[in-house]
Amino acid sequence: MSAVSDTAPLRLGIAGLGTVGIGVVKIVQRHADLLAARAGRPVEITAITARDRTKNRDADLSSYAWEDDAVTLAKRDDIDVFVELMGGHEGPAKDATEAALKAGKDVVTANKALLAHHGQALAELAESLGRTIRYEAAVAGGIPVIKTLTEGLAGNGIRRVMGVMNGTCNYILTRMEDAGLPYDTVFEEARALGYLEADPNLDVGGIDAGHKLAILAAIAFGTQVAFDDVTLEGIGRISIDDIRRAGDMGYKIKLLGVAQMTGRGLEQRMTPCLVPATSPLGQLTGGTNMTVLEGDSVGQIVLRGAGAGEGPTASAVMGDVMDLARGLRLPVFGQPADKLEAPTPAVTAIPAPYYLRLQLSDKPGALAKVATVLGEAGVSISRMRQYGHADTSAPVLIVTHKTTRDAVDAAIDALPATRVVEGEPIAIRIEEV
Amino acid sequence: MSAVSDTAPLRLGIAGLGTVGIGVVKIVQRHADLLAARAGRPVEITAITARDRTKNRDADLSSYAWEDDAVTLAKRDDIDVFVELMGGHEGPAKDATEAALKAGKDVVTANKALLAHHGQALAELAESLGRTIRYEAAVAGGIPVIKTLTEGLAGNGIRRVMGVMNGTCNYILTRMEDAGLPYDTVFEEARALGYLEADPNLDVGGIDAGHKLAILAAIAFGTQVAFDDVTLEGIGRISIDDIRRAGDMGYKIKLLGVAQMTGRGLEQRMTPCLVPATSPLGQLTGGTNMTVLEGDSVGQIVLRGAGAGEGPTASAVMGDVMDLARGLRLPVFGQPADKLEAPTPAVTAIPAPYYLRLQLSDKPGALAKVATVLGEAGVSISRMRQYGHADTSAPVLIVTHKTTRDAVDAAIDALPATRVVEGEPIAIRIEEV
Known part of the structure; x- marks a missing residue:
């Protein structure tokens, strides 16, 4: 990227003109003065690309340079920020992101799959080149x-x-x-x-x-x-x-x-x-x-x-663009990527209460048998509700005390032997929020 | 402020050691490594002040320089950021904030009254000196x-x-x-x-x-x-x-x-x-x-x-401190203060539905009289509920269609003449959220 002063326009190259891309174009066009006042410099679109140039789109794109290829767009001398809104975690999105970074551009993307699969490598590449990748739009749409x-x-x-x-x-x-x-x-x-x-x-x-x-x-x-x-x-x-x-x-x-x-x-x-x-x-x-x-x-x-949606997602993209326009730059994941280590995955989730639903036969002592099996698996009952039955069986709901998924699964595996449970019991974790 | 490199410690001077001040001290002490990893530089406390030095506080403050006076603290050569947690919109808080800015420090404050009364002047002062004031903790506690x-x-x-x-x-x-x-x-x-x-x-x-x-x-x-x-x-x-x-x-x-x-x-x-x-x-x-x-x-x-509370408010203060440590700097109100103009206040609020509660006498045609008065004032009824009455009158609730407070007040002024309304009617705006 050529050296720019603090007040020179920030120039965007946008790859992908679907809902979100067009949403970004509309914001840049509608709020040019507001964006300039807030960023202390104009925010402009220089060049664009999409799969189909001839498609009718809900915005005037005539003043932007067109590229047929995202990688070519990403490397243009007249853009400062490559805005990747194509999607897909391999192929053009990844290639163009890498090309943009190598050409000295910062990248703004809405591509959660790209970051989930290649975030670490891309962050290391960006930071080794003194660039950054921003991705507010990739998670939870308009929520910052x-x-x-x-x-x-x-x-x-x-x-x-x-x-x-x-x-x-x-x-x-x-x-x-x-x-x-x-x-x-x-x-x-x-x-x-x-x-x-x-x-x-x-x-x-x-x-x-x-x-x-x-x-x-x-x-x-x-x-x-x-x-x-x-x-x-x-x-x-x-x-x-x-x-x-x-x-x-x-x-x-x-x-x-x-x-x-x-x-x-x-x-x-x-x-x-x-x-x-x-x-x-x-x-x-x-x-x-x-x-x-x-x-x-x-x-x-x-x-x-x-x-999701045009406005909310474009809002998130523009939040990132405005940060770059204002000179706010951070490591991609908040700490230098080359210092991040792969996490040790927890093998089992920490204990929680579980919701169990099972269909109980109308036989004497049926509930006691179920309680016994649960207890033997280490699962204790906090609350229970039995429904009336028109037939020979009735649904029973159980909320357990805190336990592990393993214990719940062991109990479920042991239930058929009681011969009082019909069909497959359902177990769903209750998250304490 | 002396020129510092990007990796030199960011040095805080904290004025005010109440709940929030001690909360900040605790975070800096507990999370020294985490803060350094995230900011790319250590965050340290250099000096502190409070009204009463001898008060027993829930933190070890022995390694910080003590000042009796906030203005003196604000001007110390060995602080980069003045953290104002004293409160009050005149006197020491304002004096020390101004002194800090003039001495080349950035300011972090939780003081909503100070900003509400003197925010514009302080922002202009800060920005004229190339400094900024941050105040996340001043609004809605821990919510950023x-x-x-x-x-x-x-x-x-x-x-x-x-x-x-x-x-x-x-x-x-x-x-x-x-x-x-x-x-x-x-x-x-x-x-x-x-x-x-x-x-x-x-x-x-x-x-x-x-x-x-x-x-x-x-x-x-x-x-x-x-x-x-x-x-x-x-x-x-x-x-x-x-x-x-x-x-x-x-x-x-x-x-x-x-x-x-x-x-x-x-x-x-x-x-x-x-x-x-x-x-x-x-x-x-x-x-x-x-x-x-x-x-x-x-x-x-x-x-x-x-x-509110120690942890949430201190979290907001530290968010600001971390931004400064990371070199993120914006105008105080998001746009240069010297370009902001005083707003024209709207004289009346835009129309909204209103909730009315009035006590209606048990007389024939009472409700019709109320409806007529409301109608004459330009207030139309969307929903109404009359309660049974043990006595000679009963409460009536009315939700109006969108109207103005002036129209509602005019209707309320006209109600006594109907001789069917007892006591003073209550009117509360219904905000469409």
Whole structure:
């Protein structure tokens, strides 16, 4: 990058002109004066690229230079910041990001997959060249959670990071509850509405949200991004029955990300959990995102906002751009990347209460048999509710005292031998939020 | 300030060793390694001052130089940042802040009154000397709302800023509701618990929260701080009856700050408002704070956390200290202070629905008379609820369509002439959140 004075325009090259890219263009055009006043220098777009030049887009792009190729764009002499909004963690997005850094540009990206898979290598490359990569838009859409965690809470030892960070999953779970519809029906609705990624497993399998959690964990605990260590479980097995029964016991079911450093290593989970219905996480409905940051001084900070969409995501991209325009530069993950170590993954999650649902035969002593099996596995019962039955069996809900997933699984494995439990019991962790 | 390299220790001088000051000392001592790793340089305390040197404090202060006088501390050659935690908007806090800036130090402060009254002059002084003042701890305790508004949302035109920013008021209102106790009783409880300022009107009169709102408005709308323009109304007139009746209509009563730029000028209000019980603001209980930031791209961002206390406030102070240690420096209010203009205050708030409670005589046609008076004042009724009565009169609750406070007041002035309304009607704005 050519040396620029503090007041020279900051010049952007934007790769990817989908929803978010066009959102960024609109902000730069609409708020030129405001951005200049806040940054102390103009923010301009110099050049753009996208897959299809001829596509009709909802913005006037005629004054920007066009490139057919993102790598060529990334290396242009007349850009200071490469804004990567193409997506995908291999191929052009990665190639162009590397090319931009090597050409002396800073990078702003919304690409959670890229960072989850290659964040450590890209951060080391950027910092070895005196550049940085910013990615507020990659996690929780418009919520400035990266900035809050890296900067606002920089005086805290972070204890736990939690979040509902896939709006599509939260939409599906909320819709199932509100409309009393089964998962498959709502899944198809969401697909028809265009809420799902081309590969829906990225959403409902928890992968997209897992990417985000791994990024937050790296910042929070000062370790390398370790997406492969995230325990992933999607929402496909959640039934409308469980949502209702959990509700009866005072809980909501969320696809909840949790990262915490334990005595036995870093725990990272993106799995369905029960949370109290009256907690901020429990009250979250629809496509909104929420992150919960817990620090040893600050206590609990809850951030809530839109997790996707043109405006919110473009807002996050522009927050990063404005920081660069103002000369705010930090290491990619808040500490120098070459000093970060790979975390030791915790083999088992720390103990928690569990919600168990099982279908109990109408036989004398059935409940006592179940309690005995649970007790022998080391699982003790905190609360229980048995429903009336029209048939020969009835659902029983159990909230356990704190226990481990291993103990719960051992109990479930031992239940068939009692001959009083029908079908497969359901067990879901209750996260204490 | 002597020139320092990027890796030299950042040296703090702390004035004020109350709860927050000691909280900062504890963080610097406990997290020395973590702070150094994150900032790329050590953060150290060099010198301290407080009113009483001999007081027993919950921290080892023996390695810090002691000054009897804050101004002398502020000017010491061996500090880079003056941390002002004394409080008070005149006298030592102001004198020492000015002295620090003139001696080439940056300032970190938790003093909302100082900024609300002298923020513009202090910002101009700081920026003319190439220094800055940071004040995350002055607004909403541990919630990084200053950073979020100034930096994270820098790409947004801000539409509205709202907040419950006085934990004591929210505690009192929540406690009245939960325990069914009148205001005076809960006020005395809060005083006995040490929740109230020495001058309780700072809390319950809305002044403290008004200071915070004026600071947020200046950042949000790019104007000078204009605390004198804030419409202030405390919670002293809120009755347990209103809390209950509002609840019946689906609302909670909050001391709510609202700032928005309207076509007729800047509106700043810190007044009791009704908000939907199911909204994040409505769900906020106890001493917790919440700020709601609305931007033209990001939509609505909600931030929730502890609004006071040693840890949360010290966390905010340290966030500012860490920014300075990392070399992040911005104008005090996000734009150069000498370019900010005083805002034109909006004379009247933009229209909103209102909640009215009045006591109606048990006479034929009474309700029709009230409706006629309201209609003549231009106030139309959206919803109404009349309660059964054991006596000769009964409470009536009315939710109006959007109207102005002037119209509501005109209607209330005209009601006595109907001779069917007993006592003084209550009118509270319903904020659409």
